[in-house]
Amino acid sequence: MRQIQPYVVEALPFAPPGAPASCVPRLVEHDRLQCPADGPDDPATLLEEFLAGHGLPVHDLTRPGVHPPDGPAGTVCGAAVFVSAAAGARMVGAAAGPASPAPAVPDLVAVVYRHGTAPAAGRTRRHPVHDHRIRFDGVHREADAPWELGPWTESWTPQRHADAVRQARDAIAAGEIYQVNVVGHGSARYAGDPLPALARLARLPGARYGGVLTGPGWAIGCASPETLVEVTDGRVYTRPIKGTRPATGPGRRELLESAKERAEHVMIVDLERNDLARIARTGTVRVDELYAIRRWSNLWQAESTVSATLADGRGLADLLRAVCPGGSVTGAPKLAALAQIAALEPVGRGASMGGLGWIGPDRIDLGLTIRTVAVDAERVHVWAGGGITWGSDPAAEVAEAAAKSGPVRAILAGPR
Incomplete structure (x- = not known):
């Protein structure tokens, strides 16, 4: 069985996503937590107790707390964190749903980093545990091994x-829900080192949470x-995204003028207001x-x-x-929508629709893992979908999901 290396989160070049830029040259992995959602x-x-x-x-x-960018060697800087959609559903007591097509990827990961020794003046150091290699049954193949991506196999047909x-x-x-997000999945066999392809994905324009997270036998790439x-x-x-059109002049006008998209969007904004009200000081929730x-x-x-x-x-x-x-990838009411999704x-949603x-010490910043890819020892996995309301057209929803996954699949298949 192949093992993907290294076991580290990084937002290229070789930095954990969201880590303080001034600390990146010094960061060393200190400890990590990995577990399934059904433990x-x-x-x-x-996660709270571990951190x-x-x-x-x-x-x-x-x-x-206070983040000391010039703290001495050994000081904990922070942690890169991944929480899957399945782990999120477990947290709120929702239906588990079908099994992930990429079970090698854990549902909860936390990688704690500490400050190491700073590089000498004038020298640039790569992340200390990064080596861009992949293991095949105990034999290392270097990063220049040819990358090949096979044809995609879909988990459902456009008709389904x-x-x-x-x-x-x-x-x-029937009044069971107001809106629900429906997600599909595709996978493809691959050969070679997947990390350069995931790095390209992380650099897509607009990838605010671009990064790569790896562990034994798995990797996640996020854009x-x-x-x-x-x-x-x-x-x-929280910054929900709901409503999609091609990035053209007519597409922008259509999105601005669409009553259906605006109504769907406002429903999710109301859901997010309700979510934050559960942990907020009274009267402080605002749009x-x-x-x-x-x-x-x-x-x-x-x-x-x-x-x-x-x-x-509140912890x-x-x-x-x-x-x-996340409300934008579940629906409203959230628990009823999760039952429909299941x-x-x-x-299962695997690495998608979670948080990364x-x-x-001084802040938390987690992105929603849309436009996200998982890699196991044999296959690359991609998920995409959209929010369904009473006004949704089935054919248009199928086309929207394809439009969202298209750039991801294209960049995975592209040249190194």
């Missing part, structure tokens, strides 16, 4: 995808533009920006910013239970 422990509590055990102030997020959209509309008509949750100076932010049009790769997308002041004593586990899984989708980012 004996609650993922939110497990607190390394001195990060995550028991009360209203009392942040369209049927799922119709079933979702039926559930909306997400969407903020799942950010905490800075005692205030919490800072509504339906702003942003560009990701070759698409226009609508984004809003919702924020609140955290209530005293990391409280925060994750409030915002996970029934409609052919395979950085937790430091």
